[in-house]
Amino acid sequence: MGRHFECYAWITVSQSYVIEDLLRRLIKEFCKAKKEEVPADMNAMSYNELLEILVNYLETKRYLVVLDDVWDVHLWEKIRFSFPDKQLGSRVMLTTRREDIASSSFGVESHVHKIKPLERGDAWELFSMKAFSSYPNKSCSTEILPLARELVEKCDGLPLAIVALSGLMSSKKSLTEWGKIYNSLNWHLTNNPLLEPMKSILLFSFNDLPYRLKQCFLYFSLFPEDYVIVNKRLIRLWIAEGFVEHEKGTMPEEVANSYIMELIFRNMLQEMIHENQPACKMHDLMREIALSIAEKEKFCVVHDGSETMEATGALRLSIQTTIGEIGPRTKQFMESMKEGGVDHPRMLLVDERCKKYT
Structure with a gap:
């Protein structure tokens, strides 16, 4: 370039x-x-x-x-x-x-390129790179092959869905495990005709996480879209929240870092470098899943200042307004939290673009 x-x-x-x-x-x-x-x-x-x-x-x-x-x-x-x-x-x-x-012309000479779904061969190659990375010869066994190909078909050629599914299946070694995923995923798609296959696969990837990683995954809903966070800071936040389990002979920071690496390996986080430091971020569609689950489970409330929101029992609040200040709707929302008995949230994150509270 x-x-x-x-x-x-x-x-x-x-x-x-x-x-x-x-x-x-x-x-x-x-x-x-x-x-x-x-x-x-x-x-x-x-x-x-x-x-x-x-x-x-x-x-x-x-x-x-x-x-x-x-x-x-x-x-x-x-x-x-x-x-x-x-x-x-x-x-x-x-x-x-x-x-x-x-389709807008924008008043200048322009060209529209529509991204087409991956062809079957390309979709299978992308899936195989991660799903079978720890298999002998990095290839699928003959007994699993039919199920694996059918699972890839369910992704409809969508790269993010394929990548998420490959991360999920990379830890499954037996035909029984693959069969359980296939049957469960098929149920999701059949009973949610309005739900995009991609979002269904991303949701299933979340459900497959151990509990300790589910909390860490949901934590990314507190950050703005496309936010890059340095691993060192994220680790400190997770430890302060009590998300990091005690492992004898291992420092909490090492345990927390292993959580980040596992989420990256599962293709649920993207590995980054920010100001020469290891960092990570979450894909915006993956974040939509995290945000939906987090609000449903009262893990947190995310307020962008665009509309009035009711206070809930959530103990974490993230203010992500981009208007340069915390406006009246946000202040009204915070007052409603106080009236609802949540005047001391466990965590309050304010987007760095909020320069003042007026």
Whole structure:
């Protein structure tokens, strides 16, 4: 990619965003890719000031920008002026799950590429890489093969479903274990016709976790979408919560780190590096499963400030508003928690984008 473009940036947009925040992240990504110093005091800069920095930086360069997971059809109108077009061959790519956004012309020459499901052979190859990684010769036994192929068929060629299923099956060695998964998964799909096969498989991956890992998995619902957390910090949080079991002769930090590695091995977390430190994050669809279960089981309440929510018996509260401050709806929600007897939550996480409480 470096041969074709002088600079590049890849940022995730997601459902809730602040345009100034996107501009800051773009600037940081460009600087990071070129190993350049990030402009000082960006957090205090206005939209116009950030826009000027971006335009000045890009106007003489051939650049590539990826805006990942776009949900707002109006995003392009808000951000297009950040990308000067000097006919140098620059490209801006948007990814989205929404058909109406993909079909929008955006007022510029564009091309829509629809991601097709994997072909059977490719789906099987992707599944086999993880599911049979610990098998002799890293290949499926003949007795398991028919069930394995039928399970892959149930994924409908969806890569995330295949990856999640392969992580689940990598710990299953006997035909009996494979049969149980197959029968249970078939029941899920048959009795939930409106539930996407992918989400059903992700849910089944959660149900297969031992209890100690279920709590750790649900903990990621407290973090914003696409949030990268350094392992060291995550480990401290898990230990403080009492999630880490005592193992004789082993430090709690080592035990907690093994939990992270197991979730990564099961393809339920993504391994990352953040500021030269081991880190991880959860795929947004996996996080949707975690959030749904966490709220149902009163593990936590996640409030984004967009609507009034009722207080529950949850002892963990995560405030993820992106409007730059904690607004009246959030304060109203916190008051309702207090009235409901939850005035001292066990855990309160506030998104770093909340600069003040007014």
